[in-house]
Amino acid sequence: MHRRKPPTPRARPADLAEQNGLFPYLVRFIERTAALGLSGQTAAMRDRELRRFLRWCRERDIERPQDVTRPILERYRAHLFHRRKANGEPLSFATQQYRLIAVKVFFRWLTRENFILSNPASELELPKVVQRLPRHVLGIEDIERVFAQTARTGALGVRDRAILETFYATGIRRMELANLRLHDVDVRQGTVLVREGKGGKDRYVPLGERAAYWIVRYRDELRPELVIEPDRGVLFLHEYGEPFHKDRLSDLVKKYLRAAGLDVVGSCHLFRHAMATHMLNNGADIRFLQALLGHSQMKSTEVYTHVAIDKLKAVHAATHPGARLASVRATRDPDAADDRDA
Incomplete structure (x- = not known):
């Protein structure tokens, strides 16, 4: 290569x-x-x-x-x-x-440390930060379309597919993925050990069979051609044989988003948002999601409950008296409603 x-x-x-x-x-x-x-x-x-x-x-x-x-x-x-x-x-x-x-x-x-007698910053007020919802949440079809673009980039597409699959399967952050070592990924057990994530904490996250498949393909078929000795054991390597830094990962993901025709703001974190939203829509417990994402506080995870609209829409449709079209007909023709009751 x-x-x-x-x-x-x-x-x-x-x-x-x-x-x-x-x-x-x-x-x-x-x-x-x-x-x-x-x-x-x-x-x-x-x-x-x-x-x-x-x-x-x-x-x-x-x-x-x-x-x-x-x-x-x-x-x-x-x-x-x-x-x-x-x-x-x-x-x-x-x-x-x-x-x-x-x-x-x-x-x-x-x-x-007594370098100064009093603290001039003690009463300094910080700007208030309003918790914002993610601007864009990729749908499942969007994710699959992005994955499909890797088939067009030759041998490196195997590595890139493994990276994208890992982002979506685990929801790990950009630098957490860049720092992964070979021995941090257990494809047999289907787990990933995230070392020194945000806050300096380690955590295990599940991997999933599909992501494990692509990681194994990349590890066995392509990584030996990319590595430069001495091998320091970093899992994902750039074409130069060195670990990815955060900007290179962002550029790689943006390339595939554009190729898929998605005009969205963001890159690697979009897969984290998508994973959390899709899991909540499918019934995942928010406490499990908190552990998976590595959030120290529940309020950081709760933002996804506002994005996971599918589940909320289903509850609304099932419980709100005015959610169905039949309620409109009943309002227009109350006698028809009486006839049905009879």
Whole structure:
């Protein structure tokens, strides 16, 4: 199999955050985050969002923890509110909240460690995030149409079908799939071990026979041609022989959505939404779904009860007095209703 040469990585530009006098405190804070046993993803998120804050401070000559006051943090919150992305859209309230939470935790740690006498972020209010329903939920026919597109992409279509089947069968997140190892998938038992999922928690999820079939085909037929020694045991490999990162997975899924003629927003997470919605429509218990999706709180799972409309429609049709067309006829011709009762 011909492999394209991977792109040459660009030199990393100088980071203004690292030139800020607050940066040594950030380094110690991230070390403390790791020492407390929080996940690597949590540490990376805090590091990323606090670097954004430090760059903003650097541009305003704010160099010491003591220089940061409540009004300055209010200015930063206003900056996030007015900021626009490259496409001209504002940051979502969820993104604004995400970034401010990292700042609040950072200053709480600075106060606890006595680097500052009082916490300027203690009373900082976070933007309210309204729980939104998924914009698009793929139907079962949509899913099958997407799967069918993999037959047109040659040998790599076997790998891509295995990836799509795994997303839909297990409902795992994008990075959870990218981090899967060969020994995490037990095709005989039909289980997948998700290591260090969201919140740093491990969990087992069922796989399903069809997804297991495609994983075995990919593992035995194609993966040996993709792997570059030493084999580190990552299950799904890119054409370059290296693990997928999140953007490559998104691009791969979007390619098949477009090929299937689906003009929808999103990529990998659409299969998670679809799995949860389809299972609820077919009678799955929401508590089982919570464990399957790896939600720590039930409210995160309950959003799917509002999307799973098929089951709600069936209950409505069976129990609502005005749901049937016969109720319209009875209203128009009450004598006919009396005749039927007689």
